[in-house]
Amino acid sequence: MSSQSSRPDLIPQTTADAAERDYFFENPPPPALEKHSGQAKEFIDFHAPAGRRVVLVTSGGTTVPLERQTVRFIDNFSAGTRGATSAEYFLEAGYAVIFLHRQFSLQPYSRHYSHATDCFLDFLHEGPDGSIVANEEYQSKMLEVLRRYNSAKKQNLLLTLPFTTINDYLFVLRSISQLMRPLGPDGLLYLAAAVSDFFVPPERMVEHKIQSTNATETQAVPEQTTKEQNEEETFDNFDSSPTVPRSKRLIVDLDPVPKFLKNLVDGWAPEGMIVSFKLETDPEILVRKAQYSLDRYQHHLVIGNLLSTRKWEVVFVAPNQSDTWIRVPRRRKKMTSSGIENMVGELGDKPLDPKDLPEGEPEMEIESLIIPAVEELHTSHIKRTRGTR
Numbered sequence: 001m002s003s004q005s006s007r008p009d010l011i012p013q014t015t016a017d018a019a020e021r022d023y024f025f026e027n028p029p030p031p032a033l034e035k036h037s038g039q040a041k042e043f044i045d046f047h048a049p050a051g052r053r054v055v056l057v058t059s060g061g062t063t064v065p066l067e068r069q070t071v072r073f074i075d076n077f078s079a080g081t082r083g084a085t086s087a088e089y090f091l092e093a094g095y096a097v098i099f100l101h102r103q104f105s106l107q108p109y110s111r112h113y114s115h116a117t118d119c120f121l122d123f124l125h126e127g128p129d130g131s132i133v134a135n136e137e138y139q140s141k142m143l144e145v146l147r148r149y150n151s152a153k154k155q156n157l158l159l160t161l162p163f164t165t166i167n168d169y170l171f172v173l174r175s176i177s178q179l180m181r182p183l184g185p186d187g188l189l190y191l192a193a194a195v196s197d198f199f200v201p202p203e204r205m206v207e208h209k210i211q212s213t214n215a216t217e218t219q220a221v222p223e224q225t226t227k228e229q230n231e232e233e234t235f236d237n238f239d240s241s242p243t244v245p246r247s248k249r250l251i252v253d254l255d256p257v258p259k260f261l262k263n264l265v266d267g268w269a270p271e272g273m274i275v276s277f278k279l280e281t282d283p284e285i286l287v288r289k290a291q292y293s294l295d296r297y298q299h300h301l302v303i304g305n306l307l308s309t310r311k312w313e314v315v316f317v318a319p320n321q322s323d324t325w326i327r328v329p330r331r332r333k334k335m336t337s338s339g340i341e342n343m344v345g346e347l348g349d350k351p352l353d354p355k356d357l358p359e360g361e362p363e364m365e366i367e368s369l370i371i372p373a374v375e376e377l378h379t380s381h382i383k384r385t386r387g388t389r
Ligand code: PMT
Pocket: 060, 077, 078, 079, 080, 081, 082, 083, 191, 192, 193, 194, 195, 196, 197, 257, 258, 259, 260, 261, 275, 276, 277, 278, 279, 305, 310
């Protein structure tokens, strides 16, 4: 790796500056960075003079490669539903959308027909003249989705840019948010991607596929040595399953990925509104963690969500405002004297218990409530920023 002395001369003012300088110096830029930055610049330059609001929506999970020639990587659960659905509602609200998404995750509009349990070919049949026809029962929805998609494309309102690894994501996030500066407060960053907190730094990453056996090694290991090694490994404190020799297991040593939210707020896009998401699995800590994130990074809104209930409810945590839960109506069957009837779930200030939720997906997309609420806060942000100039 490059030596410390050849780092850029920039003198970091804060720990966040130093983390930024080190990360972007030590990790190589992705090959597509220039191309994607060029596309983003063109898109922003197109919309900025018209005074249109532009949102950067990040979506899907980032991979963490374990090898340079990557065979294995660490990934996470995110399919990009939140990001792709939100992007559609932002378009409906008149925003121009840069959709920075994990390659092959869900995308606005096409999400209605991809990643589904039904194969998309099941929506189609062959017409008498050999043309392809959508099945009758799907036609009206498909036509509506197609029209909305074509309208977004025709007006150049949607730019989709893919990423795969955590490194791709961080480089392109920095570049696009810096390009968004000319938008001032009209820029909105909506960070819904599930970004890895850990990675293998380049100096520790092996070039080739990590081997599971040493079968290709030609020299035989003396029996005595192997026995001694195994015995030694049995007494290794680090070893949680001493029956498997350490040499046969894969122990992955990851470094923390710097959080660049502070850099986003202070330097990359200082006037834009920044919305981050906080994902937790433990309802007891969600709001506290969201508040901590807001205090630490001093941005404008944290949307908290729990893995098990994220399609049913989220909580808005914003400075100088009380926490607001947003929920879609849940219908559940309830026995009454007149039989079984539907009931809309009650509201409250505590997270829902997943056990109380009906099976399957909610009837309403929660993003249809999230985006108008974000838009309202964005309007206040624009007024506040412009008013104080
Ligand atoms: O795709 P779906 O299946 O619909 O799921 C949607 C979602 C649950 C992934 C989404 O709603 C969500 O919560 N996304 C953020 C998850 C997350 O990464 O949370 P976090 O606590 O690790 O990070 C908080 C914020 O910091 C995020 O906005 C993230 O973009 C940012 N971050 C995270 C890690 C990192 N190294 N740098 C960052 O800037």
